[in-house]
Amino acid sequence: MSQSVGSSSFFAKQALLPDGWHDNVRLSFDAQGFFTQVEPQGRPQPQDIRADIALPPLPSLHSHAFQRAMAGLTEARHHPSDSFWTWREQMYGLAARITPDTLRAIAARLYMDMLKAGFTQVAEFHYLHNAPDGAAYAQPAEMALSVIEGARQAGIGMTMLPTLYRHAGFGRPLAPEQKRFASTPDFIARILSDIAAQYPDHPAVRTGVALHSLRAVSDADMREMLRLAPQDCPIHIHIAEQVKEVEDCERALGRRPVAWLLDEMPVDARWCLVHATHLDAQETTRLARSGAVAGLCPITEANLGDGLFPLEKYIDAGGRFGIGSDSNVLLSTAEELRLLEYGQRLATQKRCQALPTGQTGSIGQFLYSQALAGGAQACGLGAAHPASPGAPVGPAAAGQLAVGQRADACILREDDLSLPGLKGDAVLDSAIFASPTLPVSDVLCHGAWVVRDGRHINEIHITAAFRHAIMALRS
Incomplete structure (x- = not known):
């Protein structure tokens, strides 16, 4: 996934939306961390982060x-x-x-x-x-x-x-x-x-x-x-x-x-x-x-x-x-x-x-x-952002890649699936049944890219603190 630090939009070759799979989906989110635009069959913009496959996490x-x-x-x-x-x-x-x-x-x-x-x-x-x-x-x-x-x-x-x-x-x-x-x-x-x-x-x-x-x-x-x-x-x-x-x-x-x-x-x-x-x-x-x-x-x-x-x-x-x-x-x-x-x-x-x-x-x-x-x-995720006109309402959109929902996305790397060229539901069948775990490359949570190229943005500090805590428990 090509990264653009600070970008508030990304473009996915495939994305799973509430009504099913779509190609060439452009998604934008605001400073509060909610989706403001989800555009199937869109066109990438220069500032967009590029992704292979986007799933609702x-x-x-x-x-x-x-x-x-x-x-x-x-x-x-x-x-x-x-x-x-x-x-x-x-x-x-x-x-x-x-x-x-x-x-x-x-x-x-x-x-x-x-x-x-x-x-x-x-x-x-x-x-x-x-x-x-x-x-x-x-x-x-x-x-x-x-x-x-x-x-x-x-x-x-x-x-x-x-x-x-x-x-x-x-x-x-x-x-x-x-x-x-x-x-x-x-x-x-x-x-x-x-x-x-x-x-x-x-x-x-x-x-x-x-x-x-x-x-x-x-x-x-x-x-x-x-x-x-x-x-x-x-x-x-x-x-x-x-x-x-x-x-x-x-x-x-x-x-x-x-x-x-x-x-x-x-x-x-x-x-x-x-x-x-x-x-x-x-x-x-x-x-x-x-x-x-x-x-x-x-x-x-x-x-x-x-x-x-x-x-x-x-x-x-x-x-x-x-x-x-x-x-x-x-x-x-x-x-x-x-x-x-x-x-x-x-x-x-x-x-x-x-x-x-x-x-x-x-x-x-x-x-x-x-x-x-x-x-x-x-988890009580049913409510959409109140300031999002036209956002889907009700539990059906909760947690989805949809306008008004929290800007969360799980990006899969296409080359890490079991076979090349997979589309739609075959992506999930491959990722669940033919991979040790989901081939996650990047994760967006509440409008922040917290995982990039498989590593957490704060991995060194969090890992060091965890090691210290475990060693203290064992002693």
Whole structure:
């Protein structure tokens, strides 16, 4: 990609727009970082940056930033029946040592790597609230603000989800190793207030709330949190990730987790149900019809041995989904989508599963477009720039290369695809199924070119700070 420092326009040989693929697309954006012009069959201007293929970047709708500091360190068996629950003990050990400064450095490096992978928005499911001894910081939002500052250093869009975490299990008090997670609805509301004061109306910083899980939050606390949360903000929850969790929920609440949530809570398009791995047929249909997003994290779900989401039946019922990087053990937009599809192929012993029954077409295009729409919804990206006349309205344009939307773009290098001369949906099929990861050359986020020729603009500083933080943790 030829660069023109300071240019506020670029010209792509191919671009994926809300209504499909177009050739020779010229895109312009303003000083506030929003698209002002998207012109298919346009002509390049001398000041334009030149690009091969422009995509709307994907959001990661579920992330725990601090867990990046243990990536690759949990792949040795230390217990005869290793599982999610034994992995969790190693995670607690890491959580006990993180400081605000190390968290900022870890987050910045993680988000830099996300940008290089083609993500430009992240929903951070943040529950590392308190000091190592469990005491609240003088500013309750201390750790959340460290994560946001890491995001600002990297230049990624942030949806901060301070997380309510009250119990170790259904009705059980928190264990000592969970004391850093302890919170109340009022405490979470205070964090949201502190963030709003620090970042008033910042277009790249959004907020919502998270409820850790049914095992960690009671019915009464959940209702109080929803009462205190800003109206129409995203609401995320871990649910039905593990079989043991489903069994425990049935004993404690008399119903399966997703069934209980749909029965008792106002689940609608604001909600993202993270994992929802273990659904019965009725839950699958009801979740699809609720308008909520299923937050799928195939790499982490495979790494932790969670199981396979019933994607085929969920798609047939009209369900919405997006992808998240979760534990951040590996950052790859293509691998998340590829593993989602390949898991279904292995389970059904059939090919090309991620389409509604009876429909034909590109698996790559369907996965990418669905993950874009679901991720944008879960991250609260629905609003266009209010000062953009003629901008598309409604959720369909959210996160897209469209007038009034935030100026985000993921540029792929044509020569790095599996075959030359690919056009349209074949680009996505190649990039997802025939490349280790998306062949990203450049990334635009909120009107700033944060990745150029595969390198982040602040890579040296962010990498050095991350190395220092990790060495401090290990010592």
